[in-house]
Amino acid sequence: MLNYSTSEENYIKAIFHLQRQDGIVSTNELANELKTKPASVTDMMKKLKAKKLLHYQPYKGFRLSSEGSKVALVIIRRHRLWEYFLAEKLKFTWDEVHEVAEHLEHVSNKKLIDKLDEFLGFPRVDPHGDPIPDANGRIEISKKTCLTDLSPGITAIVSNVSDQSSEILELLEHKKISIGTKLEIKKRFDFDQSLEVKIGRQPAFTISQQLAENIFVTAPLLLPAEGEGKRNK
Amino acid sequence: MLNYSTSEENYIKAIFHLQRQDGIVSTNELANELKTKPASVTDMMKKLKAKKLLHYQPYKGFRLSSEGSKVALVIIRRHRLWEYFLAEKLKFTWDEVHEVAEHLEHVSNKKLIDKLDEFLGFPRVDPHGDPIPDANGRIEISKKTCLTDLSPGITAIVSNVSDQSSEILELLEHKKISIGTKLEIKKRFDFDQSLEVKIGRQPAFTISQQLAENIFVTAPLLLPAEGEGKRNK
DNA sequence: TATTTTTTTTAGCTTTGTCTAAAAATATTT
DNA sequence: AAATATTTTTAGACAAAGCTAAAAAAAATA
Numbered sequence: 157m158l159n160y161s162t163s164e165e166n167y168i169k170a171i172f173h174l175q176r177q178d179g180i181v182s183t184n185e186l187a188n189e190l191k192t193k194p195a196s197v198t199d200m201m202k203k204l205k206a207k208k209l210l211h212y213q214p215y216k217g218f219r220l221s222s223e224g225s226k227v228a229l230v231i232i233r234r235h236r237l238w239e240y241f242l243a244e245k246l247k248f249t250w251d252e253v254h255e256v257a258e259h260l261e262h263v264s265n266k267k268l269i270d271k272l273d274e275f276l277g278f279p280r281v282d283p284h285g286d287p288i289p290d291a292n293g294r295i296e297i298s299k300k301t302c303l304t305d306l307s308p309g310i311t312a313i314v315s316n317v318s319d320q321s322s323e324i325l326e327l328l329e330h331k332k333i334s335i336g337t338k339l340e341i342k343k344r345f346d347f348d349q350s351l352e353v354k355i356g357r358q359p360a361f362t363i364s365q366q367l368a369e370n371i372f373v374t375a376p377l378l379l380p381a382e383g384e385g386k387r388n389k
Numbered sequence: 390m391l392n393y394s395t396s397e398e399n400y401i402k403a404i405f406h407l408q409r410q411d412g413i414v415s416t417n418e419l420a421n422e423l424k425t426k427p428a429s430v431t432d433m434m435k436k437l438k439a440k441k442l443l444h445y446q447p448y449k450g451f452r453l454s455s456e457g458s459k460v461a462l463v464i465i466r467r468h469r470l471w472e473y474f475l476a477e478k479l480k481f482t483w484d485e486v487h488e489v490a491e492h493l494e495h496v497s498n499k500k501l502i503d504k505l506d507e508f509l510g511f512p513r514v515d516p517h518g519d520p521i522p523d524a525n526g527r528i529e530i531s532k533k534t535c536l537t538d539l540s541p542g543i544t545a546i547v548s549n550v551s552d553q554s555s556e557i558l559e560l561l562e563h564k565k566i567s568i569g570t571k572l573e574i575k576k577r578f579d580f581d582q583s584l585e586v587k588i589g590r591q592p593a594f595t596i597s598q599q600l601a602e603n604i605f606v607t608a609p610l611l612l613p614a615e616g617e618g619k620r621n622k
Numbered sequence: 623t624a625t626t627t628t629t630t631t632t633a634g635c636t637t638t639g640t641c642t643a644a645a646a647a648t649a650t651t652t
Numbered sequence: 653a654a655a656t657a658t659t660t661t662t663a664g665a666c667a668a669a670g671c672t673a674a675a676a677a678a679a680a681t682a
Binding site for chain 2: 242245246247248252256259260263265267268271272274275
């Protein structure tokens with residue numbers, strides 16, 4: 157595993173994330189993601205292809221090679237471990253961790269990251285609920301479902317929140333929703349796609365379509381009867 | 390306080406350290422310290438002068454301006470807090486922390502560093518005994534004395550070790566000397582400048598001139614009688 | 623003091639990563 | 653299918669930070 161520049165790492169990471177959704181990534185897409193220009197992307201793609209980190213044919217888009225994916229997972233591991241550290245140990249709020257981790261993730265020292273992981277107690281997910289790859293690059297692929305795709309009557313556990321702004325954090329805190337919260341979908345209103353949901357025995361409340369679109373849950377589980385079994389706190 | 394590149398930060402830090410010894414710093418001196426070429430130093434000096442971080446007249450050497458010193462202290466604060474974190478929390482050994490901190494120190498986010506400081510319990514010195522500047526850039530200037538400058542009969546506390554190699558660490562661990570150790574100088578041998586020293590009531594032992602040159606102590610204090618008072622552990 | 627040596631600076635080139643503008647390839651419409 | 657629009661690549665520039673080789677200044681020595 158060689159050493160890559162901050163810029164190369166940012167490209168690799170961005171392609172990895174875009175791939176998850178699209179399979180193959182286009183020049184414009186990536187330029188947009190990285191807030192750079194298409195010409196710069198083409199230049200970098202040539203470089204990364206030469207380093208065998210991705211498959212790329214001019215005009216045909218690109219995707220990471222298996223080596224490229226490995227590198228991406230290392231960077232994502234660093235990023236998410238730092239996020240966890242910032243939230244858990246330094247008491248940063250949830251919406252602040254991403255930006256700082258963007259910088260810390262480029263300090264590439266395997267021993268540092270593995271010892272950090274150990275210090276943190278080998279956390280499985282970062283503060284947004286995204287899984288943290290282990291020292292071998294293995295990552296839990298949790299098939300997360302968007303709250304908007306759930307039918308009324310179903311109960312699921314919040315696993316992930318995709319937006320990272322302080323605005324969504326404010327709203328989630330107000331509604332007492334966080335990673336691990338058990339939500340029961342009571343009803344969907346066709347007029348505005350708002351959802352009526354319940355947490356445990358508390359009174360039901362409404363969440364907007366915009367909010368629901370950013371909340372992801374793990375596939376509904378067979379849960380112990382309400383109020384029974386182990387608490388999830 | 391603007392934002393400086395990794396390279397600029399390395400130059401500023403190096404000048405700060407060289408200044409402590411020499412007052413004014415020369416091109417060759419700095420090139421040597423940074424393992425770069427004199428021509429590169431001249432280029433950077435022009436840049437840093439333009440940014441008002443240092444005083445520089447061609448051919449006359451340079452020294453940091455007050456603004457430059459402030460920046461240097463911020464960088465040194467970052468470096469030493471990370472060193473403390475690595476040693477104390479991640480259990481890195483003493484000789485490993487410097488290299489990793491060289492990279493972490495360039496992540497410039499005031500909140501990160503201030504929260505790290507708080508998390509660590511506001512440590513006063515790093516693992517080598519060097520003082521850590523506080524959030525306002527204030528630093529304890531401890532007039533440290535080299536072991537070689539002490540007269541027999543004097544007892545002093547080890548405050549600092551200048552060499553950072555694993556070799557010196559191995560030797561110090563073997564002799565059970567670390568920051569905070571109370572050493573009594575028993576005798577100096579003129580033949581090889583070796584010193585006979587004692588720790589507490591343990592039998593005296595010898596340390597070489599080479600080792601003594603790298604050990605610094607705080608000015609001798611009025612100590613409570615042996616075995617009395619608070620322990621220094 | 624004149625000469626030689628050392629130090630420092632200048633000039634010009636290289637690499638990395640970016641950009642703009644123009645050209646080429648691909649996609650979309652009519 | 654031809655024309656038009658969009659996307660992507662190429663060509664050429666630029667800034668940062670480094671380098672080498674040559675010139676200039678300062679320091680040391682004869």
